[in-house]
Amino acid sequence: MTVPIKPLSPSDLAAYCKQLAHSARSAAQVLSTARGGLKDRWLHEVATLLAARQEDLLAANQRDLETALRLGLADAALERLRLTPQRLEAAATGLHEVAALPDPIGRVRDSNVRPNGLQVLKVGVPLGVIFFIYESRPNVTLDLRGGKEAAHSNAVLCAILRNCLAKVGLPEDAVQLVDTADRAAVGHLLKLDTFIDLVIPRGGEELIRRVAEEARMPVLKHYKGNCHVYVDRSADPAMAERIVVNAKCQRPGVCNAAESLLVHRDVAAVLLPRLCTALQQRGVELRGCGRTRELVPGVLPATAEDFAAEYLDLIMSVAVVDDLEAAIAHINQYGSRHSDAIITNEFAAAQRFTAAVDSAAVFVNASTRFNDGYEFGLGAEIGISTDKCHARGPCGLVELTSYKYIVLGDGQVRE
Amino acid sequence: MTVPIKPLSPSDLAAYCKQLAHSARSAAQVLSTARGGLKDRWLHEVATLLAARQEDLLAANQRDLETALRLGLADAALERLRLTPQRLEAAATGLHEVAALPDPIGRVRDSNVRPNGLQVLKVGVPLGVIFFIYESRPNVTLDLRGGKEAAHSNAVLCAILRNCLAKVGLPEDAVQLVDTADRAAVGHLLKLDTFIDLVIPRGGEELIRRVAEEARMPVLKHYKGNCHVYVDRSADPAMAERIVVNAKCQRPGVCNAAESLLVHRDVAAVLLPRLCTALQQRGVELRGCGRTRELVPGVLPATAEDFAAEYLDLIMSVAVVDDLEAAIAHINQYGSRHSDAIITNEFAAAQRFTAAVDSAAVFVNASTRFNDGYEFGLGAEIGISTDKCHARGPCGLVELTSYKYIVLGDGQVRE
Numbered sequence: 001m002t003v004p005i006k007p008l009s010p011s012d013l014a015a016y017c018k019q020l021a022h023s024a025r026s027a028a029q030v031l032s033t034a035r036g037g038l039k040d041r042w043l044h045e046v047a048t049l050l051a052a053r054q055e056d057l058l059a060a061n062q063r064d065l066e067t068a069l070r071l072g073l074a075d076a077a078l079e080r081l082r083l084t085p086q087r088l089e090a091a092a093t094g095l096h097e098v099a100a101l102p103d104p105i106g107r108v109r110d111s112n113v114r115p116n117g118l119q120v121l122k123v124g125v126p127l128g129v130i131f132f133i134y135e136s137r138p139n140v141t142l143d144l145r146g147g148k149e150a151a152h153s154n155a156v157l158c159a160i161l162r163n164c165l166a167k168v169g170l171p172e173d174a175v176q177l178v179d180t181a182d183r184a185a186v187g188h189l190l191k192l193d194t195f196i197d198l199v200i201p202r203g204g205e206e207l208i209r210r211v212a213e214e215a216r217m218p219v220l221k222h223y224k225g226n227c228h229v230y231v232d233r234s235a236d237p238a239m240a241e242r243i244v245v246n247a248k249c250q251r252p253g254v255c256n257a258a259e260s261l262l263v264h265r266d267v268a269a270v271l272l273p274r275l276c277t278a279l280q281q282r283g284v285e286l287r288g289c290g291r292t293r294e295l296v297p298g299v300l301p302a303t304a305e306d307f308a309a310e311y312l313d314l315i316m317s318v319a320v321v322d323d324l325e326a327a328i329a330h331i332n333q334y335g336s337r338h339s340d341a342i343i344t345n346e347f348a349a350a351q352r353f354t355a356a357v358d359s360a361a362v363f364v365n366a367s368t369r370f371n372d373g374y375e376f377g378l379g380a381e382i383g384i385s386t387d388k389c390h391a392r393g394p395c396g397l398v399e400l401t402s403y404k405y406i407v408l409g410d411g412q413v414r415e
Numbered sequence: 416m417t418v419p420i421k422p423l424s425p426s427d428l429a430a431y432c433k434q435l436a437h438s439a440r441s442a443a444q445v446l447s448t449a450r451g452g453l454k455d456r457w458l459h460e461v462a463t464l465l466a467a468r469q470e471d472l473l474a475a476n477q478r479d480l481e482t483a484l485r486l487g488l489a490d491a492a493l494e495r496l497r498l499t500p501q502r503l504e505a506a507a508t509g510l511h512e513v514a515a516l517p518d519p520i521g522r523v524r525d526s527n528v529r530p531n532g533l534q535v536l537k538v539g540v541p542l543g544v545i546f547f548i549y550e551s552r553p554n555v556t557l558d559l560r561g562g563k564e565a566a567h568s569n570a571v572l573c574a575i576l577r578n579c580l581a582k583v584g585l586p587e588d589a590v591q592l593v594d595t596a597d598r599a600a601v602g603h604l605l606k607l608d609t610f611i612d613l614v615i616p617r618g619g620e621e622l623i624r625r626v627a628e629e630a631r632m633p634v635l636k637h638y639k640g641n642c643h644v645y646v647d648r649s650a651d652p653a654m655a656e657r658i659v660v661n662a663k664c665q666r667p668g669v670c671n672a673a674e675s676l677l678v679h680r681d682v683a684a685v686l687l688p689r690l691c692t693a694l695q696q697r698g699v700e701l702r703g704c705g706r707t708r709e710l711v712p713g714v715l716p717a718t719a720e721d722f723a724a725e726y727l728d729l730i731m732s733v734a735v736v737d738d739l740e741a742a743i744a745h746i747n748q749y750g751s752r753h754s755d756a757i758i759t760n761e762f763a764a765a766q767r768f769t770a771a772v773d774s775a776a777v778f779v780n781a782s783t784r785f786n787d788g789y790e791f792g793l794g795a796e797i798g799i800s801t802d803k804c805h806a807r808g809p810c811g812l813v814e815l816t817s818y819k820y821i822v823l824g825d826g827q828v829r830e
Contacts, residue, residue: 029747033770106770112792118781120791127803128773193627197803212608216627218634218804239826246828332444354821355448355521358543366533366824375829376535376820377527388542388612388817389633390805402803405791406769409781411654413661414790 008180017188020176021195024129027171032126036103038168043099045164047092053160054088060152068149076253081150094380101379104398119408127402128197131189133211148181155179186211193217197402200383205310220395222360222386224310225255225338227368230327230353232344233264237271239365240343241278246367247341249282253312255384256339256371260307260317262327265291268320272296279316288318295320307334324349328356335359337386339368360386360393423595432603435591436610439544442586447541451518453583458514460579462507468575469503475567483564491668496565509795516794519813534823542817543612546604548626563596570594601626608632612817615798620725635810637775637801639725640670640753642783645742645768647759648679652686654780655758656693661782662756664697668727670799671754671786675722675732677742680706683735687711691733699729706735722749739764743771750774752801754783775801775808 008016031039050057061083068081110122158177165172178185190199193216200220201211212219229247231240247258261279263272268291276286276296286292287302299318306317307330321327331340341363342353350364361371371394373381378396385391391399423431446454465472476498483496525537573592580587593600605614608631615635616626623636644662646655662673676694678687683706691701691711701707702717714733721732722745736742746755756778757768765779776786786809788796793811800806806814 029771029773032773114790114792118785118790125773125803212631218802220804236826242826242828250829350823356444358444358447358540359819361820361822363822364824366822366827367829369829370533370822370824370827371820375529375533376822377529387633388540389635392817393820402807404774405776405786405808407776407778407781407785407791408765409779409785411651411657412781412785413657414665414782414784 008182010184013180013182013185014188016180017178017185018192018195020178021129021131021189021192023173024176025195027173028126028129030171031174032105032128034170036105038170039103040099041168042164042170043095045167046161047095049160049164050088050092050095053156054085057083057088057153057156057160058085060156061150063152064150071149073149077149081153083153098380098397101397104401109403116412117410118412121406121408122403123406124398124401125404127400129195130400131196131199131217132202133186133199133207134202187214190215190217202383218390220383220385220387220391222255222336222338222384224336225257225384225386226260226308226310226334226336227256227258227339227341227371228260228262228327228331228335229258229341229343229368230262230321230324230331231264231267231271231275232324232327232342232346232349232353233266234345234349235264235267235271235343236345237274240271241275243341243343243365243367244275245278245282247369248279248284248316249314250367250369252314254369255310256368257312258316258341258368259309259311260319260334262319262321262330263292264324264327265320265322268292268295272318272320276318283314285315286318287315289320291320292318304334310336324352328353331357331359338384339363339371341366341368360384423597425599428595428597428600429603431595432593432600433607433610435593436544436546436604436607438588439591440610442588443541443544445586446589447520447543449585451520453585454518455514456583457579457585458510460582461576462510464575464579465503465507465510468571469500472498472503472568472571472575473500475571478567479565486564488564492564496568498568513795513812516812519816524818531827532825533827536821536823537818538821539813539816540819542815544610545815546611546614546632547617548601548614548622549617602629605630605632617798633805635798635800635802635806637670637751637753637799639751640672640799640801641675641723641725641749641751642671642673642754642756642786643675643677643742643746643750644673644756644758644783645677645736645739645746646679646682646686646690647739647742647757647761647764647768648681649760649764650679650682650686650758651760652689655686656690658756658758658780658782659690660693660697662784663694663699663731664729665782665784667729669784670725670727671783672727673731673756673783674724674726675734675749677734677736677745678707679739679742680735680737683707683710687733687735694731697729699731701731701733703733704735707733710735719749725751739767743768746772746774753799754778754786756781756783775799 064081068078104124105126107124108121109124112120154177161175162172165174196217198218198220199211199215201208205223208221208223229244244261251257272295286299287306288299289302293299302317321330337359339361340357340359343365344350354362373394373396376394378394380396381394382400384394479496483493519539520541522539523536524539527535569592573590576590577587580589611632613633613635614626614630616623620638623638627634644659659676666672687710701714702721703714704717708714717732736745752774754776755772755774758780759765769777788809788811791809793809795811796809797815799809
């Protein structure tokens with residue numbers, strides 16, 4: 001397996017990108033009418049080959065890790081880059097699980113027989129060609145495309161996916177790697193809305209903003225997750241502590257981890273010291289408003305930037321709010337419309353919070369960490385959207401499909 | 416009512432656009448939790464006021480028409496611009512009909528109780544702020560924004576919408592007119608994805624392409640409608656004639672009118688002269704492939720541009736195709752993924768055509784003219800989308816909504 005990096009002239013690069021996109025469109029056309037059983041067989045074959053070629057994969061990954069170490073990548077980035085037998089096994093299990101999901105393609109989602117006898121069917125179809133851009137470093141945009149840090153690993157993975165497509169009789173070009181180190185390739189691809197139906201960027205905010213600016217096709221994305229836990233005056237103290245600690249500490253580097261704690265002023269004097277101590281004991285640095293700092297020692301002052309920040313780390317902003325409405329206003333102002341929770345035992349407060357907080361997922365008495373395709377029962381997850389168009393929240397198999405109308409008549413014309 | 420055109424300095428213009436978008440966002444926040452009954456009352460009030468202020472509206476429209484005549488607008492554009500008592504009455508009826516539709520907001524679209532007891536609800540919510548750009552001239556992009564040709568009419572209409580909002584106690588800024596003649600305003604607004612959730616351009620292809628290029632938020636659109644009718648070898652001749660004539664001639668200037676006729680070669684000798692004569696008798700200019708021209712006198716030669724064209728006029732391209740697969744390939748190559756029909760009596764052909772033609776709406780034995788929100792039973796239509804993300808095909812009330820996840824727990828944390 002050679003390193004998949006080709007130096008190309010500008011015009012060759014444009015032609016290469018167009019060819020990639022065109023091949024993808026042709027493969028998508030074949031896939032659009034392929035039986036579900038064939039697609040399931042492909043997923044099972046890939047799972048099998050991941051195990052069979054484990055040694056090659058780990059060796060290729062080792063080369064990427066060595067390069068990354070030499071380039072001085074941060075520990076978190078190295079950790080994301082690393083493949084292990086356990087991770088490959090988990091990936092294989094995931095593939096089997098996706099294959100076991102019901103096929104959304106061809107399913108009639110809605111139907112309507114019109115007074116003139118026309119049968120109007122709304123039928124699930126594939127979304128088409130998806131351009132997936134990801135980077136192995138979550139916070140710093142070094143580069144666009146499939147992460148050159150993972151070049152060797154990606155080359156082997158892509159070969160496995162394509163081999164298995166050929167094996168079950170599906171077009172190999174249904175999966176293609178953009179194998180050039182030239183970041184201009186991304187700009188070319190983002191303009192090809194004739195061939196590409198959707199782009200999904202995964203990575204740091206800077207990467208995602210660039211994609212959203214340049215893309216002519218829809219973008220499925222979230223910029224960041226500044227998630228809140230609001231502890232209402234009627235909150236059960238033990239539940240509040242358990243959920244705040246879980247939301248902040250269970251996996252602080254991911255988008256659905258909490259970044260900000262809000263506490264109702266009526267219970268702040270009692271609850272805030274308890275919650276802050278629990279967080280501090282787990283190594284969380286707290287940055288709070290004036291009222292918080294009066295109640296809890298060792299809290300640094302918070303700025304407006306703190307309340308808007310996605311730390312992705314053991315840091316949390318803290319504010320005392322006057323009431324439920326102030327909490328809602330704070331979240332809608334500073335939040336990122338991703339995942340926000342209220343801890344309460346008041347029915348009306350739960351109703352108002354879930355209606356008025358304008359986020360993709362709103363939680364009552366549960367950790368924000370549950371905003372996840374598997375946890376929501378979607379059976380898979382390719383990302384979380386904070387946009388309101390197409391899919392919002394976690395995106396599983398169905399969210400990666402579209403629909404068409406099929407209209408069956410017996411000669412109807414329009415009057 | 417003064418003409419709503421303000422000359423602004425570049426920095427004032429940017430501030431003005433930001434203010435508009437910010438006010439819209441604030442109004443949307445209030446509307447998001449407003450009861451459905453209030454929104455329905457607003458629609459009824461607007462319908463009433465349209466009738467009560469009919470004279471003002473027609474007078475304002477008359478001023479626009481006079482300016483348009485002086486500027487030499489084409490007849491079709493003048494026709495689109497014109498308000499009549501009948502059109503106002505039809506609009507009022509439409510408003511009452513929309514008010515009568517079930518409110519999609521707050522409806523649980525899907526739900527799932529997880530093994531850990533979490534109740535996951537997928538609930539309909541408003542899409543948020545929509546930036547609607549339309550032009551009164553369908554084919555030529557003179558300008559962006561709400562069509563300055565309709566400035567007087569739009570000012571009165573907008574005042575009616577806002578008065579009625581205030582009357583029922585909803586925020587007036589839920590409807591705002593971008594009242595500046597400066598086309599740079601559009602560029603500013605298209606960047607404000609913090610405040611604007613969706614942009615809907617209605618007008619010529621050039622306008623829509625500019626919006627798709629510049630917008631940072633999702634765009635609900637179709638560039639054009641190059642719609643096909645394919646007459647299969649088993650087609651009923653009378654039905655084929657009726658549908659082809661209807662699809663082409665009933666209203667040639669709209670996006671779901673047919674622009675291209677394909678006929679299976681086995682029946683071309685018999686059917687094509689009949690179909691072409693029927694079209695020619697209705698004044699349709701035909702542009703055909705070589706085989707068509709051999710069979711039918713008076714057909715001009717068609718170029719590749721003809722097969723890709725959206726004429727929006729009494730012109731039609733015609734081709735003889737070898738078989739069903741050739742028809743599908745032709746449509747997927749030249750079509751615009753909008754509306755395409757097959758006339759057939761073969762089950763397998765209908766199945767294959769509806770599965771393989773990659774268009775928003777695919778018809779069997781019915782006219783492409785039925786691709787319309789009202790005709791599909793959506794109860795309203797704001798436009799037709801040929802994108803595969805968010806909404807595809809006609810967009811009614813539900814297609815202009817989004818959803819959020821509401822997750823109800825009793826203290827769950829993630830393991």
